[in-house]
Amino acid sequence: MAHIIILGAGIGGMPTAYELKAKLGNQHKITVVNAVDYFQFTPSNPWLAVGWSKREKITFPIRPYLEKKGIHFIAEPVCKINAEENSLQLLNGEKLSYDYLVITTGPKLAFDEVPGSGPHGGYTHSICSTDHAESAWGAYQEFLKDPGPVITGAMPGASCFGPAYEYTFIINRDLRKRKIRNKVPITYVTSEPYIGHLGLGGVGDSKGMLESEYRNIDVKWITNAKVTKVEAGKMYVAEHDINGNVIKEHELPFKYSMMLPAFKGIDPVAAVEGLCNPRGFVMIDEHQRSKKYRNIFAAGVCVAIPPVEVTPIPTGAPKTGYMIESMVTAIVHNIAADIAGEVADAKGTWNAICLADMGDAGAAFVAIPQIPPRNDSWVKKGKWVHFAKIAFEKYFIYKMKKGTSEPVYEKYILKAMGIEKLD
Secondary structure: OOEEEEEOOOOOHHHHHHHHHHHHHHHOEEEEEEOOOEEEOHHHHHHHOOOOOOHHHHEEEOHHHHHHOOOEEEEOOEEEEEHHHOEEEEOOOOEEEOOEEEEOOOOEEOHHHOOOOOOOOOOOEOOOOHHHHHHHHHHHHHHHHOOOOEEEEEOOOOOOOHHHHHHHHHHHHHHHHOOOHHHOOEEEEOOOOOOOOOOOOOOOOHHHHHHHHHHHOOEEEEOOEEEEEEEOOEEEEEEEOOOOOEEEEEEEEOOEEEEEOOEEOOHHHHOOOOOEOOOOOEOEOOOOEEOOOOOEEEOHHHEOOOOOOOOOOOOOOOOOHHHHHHHHHHHHHHHHHHHOOOOOOOOOOOOEEEEEEOOOOEEEEEEEOOOOOOOEEEEEEEHHHHHHHHHHHHHHHHHHHHOOOOOHHHHHHHHHOOOOOOO
């Protein structure tokens, strides 16, 4: 009997557990290890941060749903991975041995790289976790009592830009509904070289579309922006040209700010010799397998993917939902094949598909493949995207509670977008 440990129980880890169980049955043991005992649906955090959703709607306890499927669950942080001896050390002192390890931890949020940033002792908020989004909602309620300038965007080295755009549109919509948008100047500050870059070098006419939308809702922007530090009520931003030279120093006042940080690999993963790149992301081959440790696989944000292009201020490449789903499916096939003594030849996709909410409408982005030149690249806007994202939340959470391994993007999202198959 093989023992497969899945490290992380998020959008990548939970589906991995269910798909492995469906593939392997009861002949092998599957254990999920997660730092907390609840699942959080992170794509809905922008709604939570303005009070459009509630914590109990997008979280649920993990244990009963996994155990119902015969999957073991441990809610405890990992403090060390002993890759040479195939074991994990948990914070409570427990040691777990594995035959295969699947890393789906998500990222470490690198607030420390910009002094004064982040919700823990800093002056900016985040929507990268449910706790952070809930904290942002608390601060937002205080802000509404005495509104003023708002800054949204992404810090140097960020790779997940979609939620920053979403939150900007959502907070704009919320302020308009409250009839106080006229009291709130909004500035979008980003390390992207232009609006709509998205860490992807643009998708279709994302630049023109998003610039136009920002103009229509009176959002100003600063691109090629390096936030150097944040103080109470003030953000210091160095604006650069295409050659990386500073062309203007900004001191931006704000009463409320949500800035996405750069990502790194979590400490226990980053500390494994030969497993990760200098940022702590797991280096994998085309089969989602560690290049050094052949029984370690990885999927999602924790995976090392090179930037689409060099930008004046560093930007990373995002890992979208469809990409993560395909990585998971490849890992499940490859572990099953390896156990059976067969060739582990399945590959994940680097095609990017993103549904971004805009408050009362939304935009769908498709980049096939993610790295240019592409076979297909487009962006479409419409109210259907807003409702599709609401439906996606409901169905994904239902799927995680039911314990089905059915691929959401492959079966539903692609068809909703008029895409029959991605090559």
